Amino acid sequence: MYDIVIIGGGAAGLFCSLSAPKNLRKIILEKNSSLGKKVILSGGERCNVTNIDITPEDDYFGENIKAIHSLLSKFSNYDMIDWVEKHGITTCVEDRGRVILESGKSKDLLDLLVRESTKNGTEIRTRFDITKIEKTNDIFRVHGNDGSIVEGKNLIIATGGKSFSQVGTDGFGYMIAKQFGIEIVDPYRGLCGMVTKEDLSGLSGSTLDLTLSLFDGKKLLYDEKGSFLFTHTGLSGPIVFNAVIAVGEHLRKLGIKESQQKSYFNENITIKLTFNEESMTKKVKSFFELDETKNEVIFHLSDLKSWEEAKVTGGGIKLSELTNVFESKKIEHLYFIGEVLDLTGKTGGFNLQQAWATGYVCGKGFGEN
Known part of the structure; x- marks a missing residue:
């Protein structure tokens, strides 16, 4: 019998496990063969730990x-x-306030998280594919395939969203919420490219x-100045990724379902x-016929890139x-922590910061109780 069972060995789950009291018996159940896949990929595998300006x-x-x-x-x-640097890993600040590991290796931080989690008495089981969760007589029973x-006496859902399935996310946390009658905001794609009606492949x-x-x-x-990329199907880059979350929030407020979005x-x-x-490069000027009197162009949004390409999921468990x-x-x-919550950040370290913070607060809460 465990005091705390954490489902999901990503940023939120790991930080929760190392923040909870050492004397409590804890276990992380992870369906992937390794922990922290999204931590590894963050910042182009250099780990965008957080943002200096929030x-x-x-x-x-x-x-x-x-x-x-x-x-x-x-x-x-x-x-x-401070926590990262106290443990011997140096960070630096890059464009848009992104805090990056100076070593340029996400694995350095992941190794630290796993080390501190196990040092804090956490057991870890990978390749644990869950088939059913039930609660009987105040005890949670998690069934593996x-x-x-x-x-466990306490169950923490830290399974991420439903986008970017290459890291193992599939919307499992939302299914658990629905099973137990907990309301969610319909999930939507975040941090992905836009598809335009106009052909911009040139x-x-x-x-x-x-x-x-x-x-x-x-x-x-939404309005933002920053880095932008034309693609063969439309638009990409940090300011586009952020605008995708803004349009997702807008449609949520209007009550427009995903099937109606396009x-x-x-x-x-x-x-x-x-x-x-x-x-306004020569290529851009020529393509859009820009000059001193015309420096703006307008496109029509046709669709968003797929769930597979969306780096985060908006919506989630209502706070x-x-x-x-x-x-x-x-x-x-x-409990629910991390990306599964209806609290989504822009690109640039904001979502990892949410994961660290919700994991920390949840874990420390067991000491207060």
């Missing part, structure tokens, strides 16, 4: 953005940087710094690009369903 209202999306203020007061981006059963591969503005009719939904995009959503002197240590208000001793 403004919750600007950098996060969800129904309850105010929650990030409380979360960061308990474990901030600076706390994470090998016939084994893991029992500019494919062109990287520029410019301003992107996203509109629903005449209503401005039709809504085609009829309503436009993208305006404003070029500055540096970004109003959880306590301040992320325990379900309906089901005692059931």
Whole structure:
């Protein structure tokens, strides 16, 4: 019998396990053959640990953005940087405030997380594919496809979202929430490219710094200046990835389901690009027929890139369903942390920071109890 069973060995699950009291018996159940696949891939495998400059209202999306203020007061981006450097790993700050490992090796941080987790008394089981979870007489029973059963007094869901399945995510956490009657915000794709009605393949591969503005009719939904990339099917780059979350949040508020999105995009959503002197290259000028009097172009959004390409999932478990240590208000001793929550950040280390912080607060909460 375990005191704490954590499903998911990513950033949130690992940080929760190393933050919980050492005297409690803990286990991480991970379906992949190794832990922290998304940690490894973060920042182009250089690990974008966090961001040096976080403004919750600007950098996060969800129904309850105010929650990030409380979360960061308990474990901030600076706390994470201090924790990493205290353990001998040096960080540096790059463009857009991204905090990166100076070694350029994500594995350095993952090895540290696993080492500190096991040092804190956590058992780890990989290749554990779950077939069923049930709660009987205040005990959670987690069934594996090998016939084994893991029992625990507390169950923590840290399984990530449903996008970017190459790291093992499949929406499992949402299924558990629904099983126990916990409300979720319908998941949507985040941090992926956009497909336009217009053929932009002639500019494919062109990287520029410019301003992107996203509109629903005449209503401005999102506006950001930064790095941008034309692709053979449309638009990509950091400011496009962020705009995708903004449009996902907009459609959520309108109550538009995923099956209706493409039709809504085609009829309503436009993208305006404003070029500055540096970004108005000869190739761009010629393609769009730009000059001193015309430095803007407008495209029509046709679709978003696939769930497979989306780096994060927006939506998720409603924070109003959880306590301040992320325990379900309906089901005692059931917790949700990390990307499975309805608290999604922009690209640039914001989502990993959410994972570290929710894992920390949840883990430390067991000591307070």
